[in-house]
Amino acid sequence: MGFDVQLERPYYQAGQLLEGQFTCDLLDVDLVEGRILGEAEFNFSDHQKSSPSSRILVDERVELWRYCTLSQLLGLDENQNQNQNENITSDNSKKGRSFPIRILVPKFAPPTFQCAGSPINVKYFLQIRILKGGEVIGTHEEPLVILGNSMNFKKFAASGGGKPIVYRKDFYFSKDRSISAEIQLKNDIFSTTDKIETSIKIGNQWKQSLKYVHLNIVRRISTLNFENEILETIKIDTTGVGLPSSKHKISVGEAYTFQPSFNIPALPPNIKVDQLFRTDYSLKISIGRAHNFILSSFEIPITITTNELKSCRDSILVDISATSSINNLNLL
CATH class of the missing domain: 2.60.40.640 (Immunoglobulin-like)
Known part of the structure; x- marks a missing residue:
């Protein structure tokens, strides 16, 4: 089963729209869901072991694509186009299908942060789920890099006169x-x-x-x-x-x-x-x-x-x- 994700940017800021395209070999698809998952992983020393080892920071889920028959789009009798999905998927089964990705990164999303030996690491993932008949028939996950707008830079008193x-x-x-x-x-x-x-x-x-x-x-x-x-x-x-x-x-x-x-x-x-x-x-x-x-x-x-x-x-x-x-x- 082949999956490919192409995003418009190598990284995103909090509040930006994540856009791209997802391609897969599965053609008989009813629904494609997208999710931005952000998680903090803690590596406390022994005296902090009672603290939680992880915390979900961001969990943004959206429906990227849903199959609709022409009759459903027009509000007509569904029986008239009962077999339309089968015909479409069989025509495209030799080529694969592409689906758009559009997910808004929350404004409150903290930045990606990873450092060897750090007591905390913040990681993000883009997750894709493919469903047919209400069942998950395919999944894909890859890392994301988020630059957070929530970073508060410390303020300090000024040194005077440009002296050393x-x-x-x-x-x-x-x-x-x-x-x-x-x-x-x-x-x-x-x-x-x-x-x-x-x-x-x-x-x-x-x-x-x-x-x-x-x-x-x-x-x-x-x-x-x-x-x-x-x-x-x-x-x-x-x-x-x-x-x-x-x-x-x-x-x-x-x-x-x-x-x-x-x-x-x-x-x-x-x-x-x-x-x-x-x-x-x-x-x-x-x-x-x-x-x-x-x-x-x-x-x-x-x-x-x-x-x-x-x-x-x-x-x-x-x-x-x-x-x-x-x-x-x-x-x-």
């Missing part, structure tokens, strides 16, 4: 040892593939040289309940850049400044879908002896967007240094 945005954090250890980190940004709002123009200054007053300074973007994905409270959040580290190849270490007592060449990876923008999920980003600096020997690290909130937004420089720094790790380092 400066963040500084000091990390203290035993015996008056310390590490300082300062980062300057020309902007904290970026589009995908934008270059991050930044200057990083590391001051080393620790007992050994620092051989590892790493800059990367962290992606946060949070699931929300019906009150928009966060149920669970996961962090995903993206690839980044380190010290210049010519600089192997920052010696004790040295203050070193460099300008890494770093572009925003291909990531979707900051979004929030009420009662479902939100995504946020931060720029993370990690400092240590090696990638598995981190002495200090902190995050700076940034925004990835396709819209013009204001700065988020007033957001709070997120210190991700583990307390237990620092306590252990104090013994070094």
